[in-house]
Amino acid sequence: MSAEPVPIAVLTRPAGQNAGLAQALAGRGWRALELPALRLTPVAGVPPDPAAYGLAVFVSGNAVRMFLDQCRAAWGGQWTWPEQVAAAVVGPASAAALRAHPAFGNRPRIVQPAPNSPHFDSESLWDVLAASPMPASALIVRGGSGAQGKGRDWLAGRLRQAGVPLDLHRAYRREPQAWPADALEALRELARRGQGASWLLTSAEGVDAVAQQLARAGLLPWWADCRLVATHPRIARHLITVMEQALPGRVHPLLLQTCAPTDEAVLAAIESVS
Structure with missing residues (x-):
């Protein structure tokens, strides 16, 4: 009797953000393939001085790290x-990035959704902000434009409607990350063997980048049969739309799970759909 194949998880967070989860998966008998969907590039130039604002909003841990690095530079x-x-x-991931950065530390105040919030997104943050006096002015630090930015645009609109003068700062660009040929060949080999994989998808723009690469490689039908984990319902809805447009004749529903964007929640979700 042949042994069961080792389960595969494909982690598509940007480079440098997959190691902890990959190690946790390995400890549970998984093989993790780190294939970042997007490449993040800092935007050059002097950033706005946060001291000029009453509130600074960071849309992600990447925004935290790159903006604070720009300030120190x-x-x-x-x-x-x-x-x-x-x-x-x-x-919580962005809050942890703030506390971990030497330019921020433990003393300044962080405003964030409650730990038991059903979702960690702009809507949940607005619920917290709306319950307190509005700041005299605000700065939103974000990446490049794209589907992922829609929630941030919504938050900017709510702050403006509340009469808050607002500036937007683009701290980095998001661009599709090309995967090496050997990585694509490893995915093709999985498809030839009829073995699926569990995919972690953490942004709508990342979904687009993954879909484009797999379409060029002829692997979209195989991907649609894989197990998929999205870290927000908005990302899951976008993934369903992408699949429906790319594979209009498909009749089987996706094996899709949503979860919070923490390593613990992602690990549980990957195992729940395996």
């Missing part, structure tokens, strides 16, 4: 966050 390696300025984030 602009104003010296000893620059620290102005303690009178509150920093807002949409979820």
Whole structure:
């Protein structure tokens, strides 16, 4: 009797953000393939000074790291966050990125959704912001435009409707990350063997990038039969739309799970659809 194949998880977060989850999966008998969907590139230039605002909103941990690195590059390696300025984030991963950065530390205040919030997104953050006095001005730090930015545009609109003067700062660009030929060949081999994989998808723009690469490789029908984990219902809905447009004759529903964007929740979701 042949042994059961080792289960495969494909992690598509940007480079440098998959190691902890890959290690946890390996400890549970999985093989993790790290295939970032997007490449993140910092935008050059002097960033806006957060001291000029009453509130700074970071849309992701990437926005935190790149913006604070830009501030230190602009104003010296000893620059620290102005303690009178509150920093807002949409979820625990971004809050952890703030606390971990030497320019921020433990003293400044972080505004974020409650730990038991059903979703970590712009809507949940707005519920918290709307329950307190509005800031005199606000800054939203984000990446490049795309489907993922729709929730951020909504938050910017709500702040403006509340009379808050607002600036948007693009700290980095998101671009599709081309996978090496050997990685695509490994996926083709899985398809030839009839073995699926569990895919982690963390942004709508990342879904598009993955779909485009797999379409060029002739692997979209195989991908549609894989197990898929999305870290927000909005991403899951976009994934369903992409599949319906790319494979209009498909009749079987996707094996799709949503979860919070924490490693613990992702690990549980991957195992639940395996």
